[in-house]
Amino acid sequence: MTAIETPSALTSSGLRDRFGRVIRYLRLSVTEKCNFRCHYCRLAAGEGGEPRHDPLTTAELVRLVRLFARLGVGRFRLTGGEPLLRRDITTLLAAMLALPGVEEVSLSTNAYLLAGMAQELRNLGLRRVNISLDSLKPEMFARITRGGDLARVLSGIDAAVAAGLAPVKINTVVMGGINEQEIPDLINYARGRGVLLRFIETMPIGDAGAAVMGRHVPAAEIRARILATCGGELLPVSQPVGNGPASYFRIAGLGVDVGIISALSQHFCDTCNRVRLTSWGDLVLCLGREDRVDLREVLRSHADDATLCDMIAQAILRKPRGHEFAASSVSDNISPHPMASLGG
Ligand code: SAM
Ligand code: SF4
Numbered sequence: 001m002t003a004i005e006t007p008s009a010l011t012s013s014g015l016r017d018r019f020g021r022v023i024r025y026l027r028l029s030v031t032e033k034c035n036f037r038c039h040y041c042r043l044a045a046g047e048g049g050e051p052r053h054d055p056l057t058t059a060e061l062v063r064l065v066r067l068f069a070r071l072g073v074g075r076f077r078l079t080g081g082e083p084l085l086r087r088d089i090t091t092l093l094a095a096m097l098a099l100p101g102v103e104e105v106s107l108s109t110n111a112y113l114l115a116g117m118a119q120e121l122r123n124l125g126l127r128r129v130n131i132s133l134d135s136l137k138p139e140m141f142a143r144i145t146r147g148g149d150l151a152r153v154l155s156g157i158d159a160a161v162a163a164g165l166a167p168v169k170i171n172t173v174v175m176g177g178i179n180e181q182e183i184p185d186l187i188n189y190a191r192g193r194g195v196l197l198r199f200i201e202t203m204p205i206g207d208a209g210a211a212v213m214g215r216h217v218p219a220a221e222i223r224a225r226i227l228a229t230c231g232g233e234l235l236p237v238s239q240p241v242g243n244g245p246a247s248y249f250r251i252a253g254l255g256v257d258v259g260i261i262s263a264l265s266q267h268f269c270d271t272c273n274r275v276r277l278t279s280w281g282d283l284v285l286c287l288g289r290e291d292r293v294d295l296r297e298v299l300r301s302h303a304d305d306a307t308l309c310d311m312i313a314q315a316i317l318r319k320p321r322g323h324e325f326a327a328s329s330v331s332d333n334i335s336p337h338p339m340a341s342l343g344g
Helices: 058-070 089-097 118-124 138-145 150-162 180-193 206-211 219-230 305-316
Strands: 014-016 025-029 075-079 104-109 129-132 168-173 196-200 234-237 247-251 256-261 274-277 282-284 292-294
Touching (some): 014 305, 075 089, 089 104, 089 118, 118 150, 129 150, 138 150, 150 168, 180 196, 180 219, 219 247
Parallel strands (some): 104 129, 129 168, 168 196
Antiparallel strands (some): 247 256, 282 292
């Protein structure tokens, strides 16, 4: 990738960064709050990294989404923290989907509250949902999430499928000595439910992420474990839906596809088409770097739409080439921001 000279990020094809990548996707962390405290995402109570409680309002979020859509960003994801904890989440979803240029709004959730909301979300126009599920053993699930109730999450997944949300993707962060033994069980579970499973390498994001890097299992080992336990071959297949960071494989022995997201061992920065918004309005240009721009102050200074659009376009020019996580375990390049503020 070579930096190209661009006076403005705004081109006829949309927001283009210095490396020629066109930005089409915005992930919105709509709250830092969460009802779980997954070990890889948040520290234990009292150990620090407490969530901020000053999120942007619905009106501010909708305005920003309207402007991003005007700048050619068509895909949005509601994430967090736990986005379903936000009381206005259905209002926000409906308002976003009504905006011109918004092609899709998807959701990342821990599914704890999903059973009671899946049908309403589907009726409002939600389709794609990603759900975290790191264990099928109630005690281990409670340990990883520090108190999460597996049965509620599984009924949330069932409700999502029954409501017709699709695709439903399950995200499993693989941790050595914690849940890596469950890889075949999780594959069978996803196969039985007709949902798509993706294994994620731990990332050194925030203090909690750094703390679990000793449990890091690289993608090659995840693949080896799938092969050893599920048999057959692992055949690369193209992305079943969308253009995300996962590599997909068909497990020949089972005829089922799985994804692997390996931010560290096989990073996907060259094709990155996304930026992130924290719950309080910082535009984050890269998951693993410091570069960010405070949109909230300008938003609250009665700036007009043109000023905000210009600020967003200028910010895109600050998107770095890629993250700087070391290729193995803990490093000095840990992103200091909690994952809940970045939304995954
Ligand atoms: N609460 C929702 C959930 O758990 O899906 C949405 C927010 S969560 C921050 C988004 C994603 O980030 C989840 O799939 C979670 O597993 C992942 N994640 C959080 N911390 C991580 C870490 N240190 N390394 C890898 N993935 C992480
Ligand atoms: Fe909450 Fe999701 Fe982070 Fe777990 S990964 S603590 S569910 S925000």
